[in-house]
Amino acid sequence: MSFERINEKLTILADAAKYDVSCASSGGKRANPNKGLGNTTAMGICHSYTEDGRCVSLLKILLTNHCIYDCAYCITRKSNDIKRAAFKIQEVVDLTMNFYRRNYIEGLFLSSGIFKNSDYTMERLISVAKKLRLEENFNGYIHLKSIPGASDELMRQAGLYADRLSVNIEIPTISGLKLLAPDKKHDDFIKPMKKVRNEIIQYKNERKIIKNTPRYAPAGQSTQMIIGATGETDRDIMYSATYYYKKYNMRRVYYSGYIPVLEDNRLPALETEVPILRENRLYQTDWLLRFYGFSVAELLNDSHKNLDLDIDPKLSWALRNLHLFPVDVNKADKRLLARIPGIGIQSVYKIIQARIYRNLDWTHLKAIGIALNRAQYFITCSSKDFYKKDLTPLSIKNKILKSSNTKYKKHFNQQLSLFS
Amino acid sequence: MNPQTIVLYDGSFDGFLCCVFEVYAKRITAPIIRKTHQSNNQLFTVTEQILTKENKAQRVWKALKNKTTKTEQNNIFKAFLSEIKGVENTLLNYICHVFNSDYSKKSIDFSNKDILKISQVAKMVGREKHRMEAFVRFQLTQDNIYISTVAPDFNVLPLIIHHFKDRYADQKWLIYDTKRKYGIYYNLNRVDIITFENTAAIDQQMVKNKCGDEEIDFQKLWSTYYKSVTIKSRKNDRLHRQHIPKRYWKYLTEKYTI
């Protein structure tokens, strides 16, 4: 291995891959039955954090940044004048193994520019995964990018070695895609997505009958949307996301605030700030949909097309629905408790446990760890003094913003705890 | 006024369980449990030295197992490993509470202050365990052993054995706690607790001196990777330090320049 060459390739190909935000190494479970190397735990581990505060859990690189396409939002686009490089298959295998052995990473996230054609590219990605699994006995996490337009047969193979597959939709609306990636077809994205979904379902069914059916992409598939490159509303984005969750059984949809990397009159100007706060609000909404029992129409609709930036989407919903409050924490069911601003899933569980023994008052709730500065306007408990009904949404909002110590600052991040 | 009884034990978990045993057996009323080496003789106190007996420890543990869930058992052990001063007494209160007959296994009463405290401490210890699983950086020495030194806030090595043994089943490794001066060593078969005679010089630098060129190359490649993935327009120091508090930096290959 020539250190200098590899070092240069790594610089170029890690740099080009970093805009893909899905870093999760979780959601899959792969044991290490034959004393090989590695396993995949359901939780996933962040082994380090970048200086922008993002989790580093995978060796995330492109196989190559040569590309025949010219997508406007992408730094790797054909017409961009940058250094190009390509890893050999064995080089990626060696890097992965050696990083893994030193406990630097949970596994590999391999993507690629499209060279020659979709199938040729996809084949090379699969070779890396196959080598790791079969020759190196590697049981760590592998995430492969599904290359838009790749054939069904290749997608079937990919899922046998990878834990997760993803195609990035990148642009949430079809019209936006036409504008920014004119030579890519919406159908090309959908095709591998469909195939992966169908294979997952089929393999699952077979496993029910024949125990040792191989597992297919056990961590499922995910996708990413770029936020703020075209003029779409939060409603457009979340309706798209909901569609992909439902229709293609996505495990995760990621939202990536557009980072201006190129001068192009179809795109926001270079000095435009990355919409980090907006991104964070979208992730919060995503959580409310997946874990808190909200439906997308409750949070975003014709009269409420964009999320508030100054308050989180749950609080915003509660203020628009004050008639449902206050809720009695000693009586309300799980579903309702989870809808109270300032109360997260953990706290819901603790409230339900604790109230078996006694009626809870403010002191108990505080000890349990509820963010009373927000919750107090929406609940009653066994203490006598609680907020009267006659406060308006606006005055509640102002009181909360004033008392809130996380301040809504520019620097927010999706990795921050989403709700307290 | 009842004199307080200082109950001394050897610092092991079994030893602590024996304290619980004796407190019950001898009906000690106001015990203060301390590790032997932390004892300071006070006037007007009675001292009771407890000998660690495995069978007694097991009886207490078995009784606890019958009355608690797996999570609670883990929490008790984790809280013990916190080594926080006085945690033994909080644990004792908790355990007494469990042994009271009306205690039910099905639900945890978080409005009880000892229970809440133990679950909070266990959470802190759990967090440190998770950090160690994340921040251990092995260096491959020329003897073909992957070695990492750490200095965790709490005594979490016993908690991470399982994880590392499962994951790195095909390589020899050693994780050494420089603060508590012992390590866990995996020899491709099983994990043993080991200690060294001369403990003064053991740290990441000393391990590095035992490494070959290839190891240094991989450390450089990892640093290269780490630098390349930062997105400058999103830089956020506060958040960064919140995720990796500065005291962990010295162990992280990517945080010190080679």
Ligand code: SF4
């Ligand atoms: S095909 Fe992929 S790598 Fe190529 S320019 Fe488009 S987004 Fe970038």
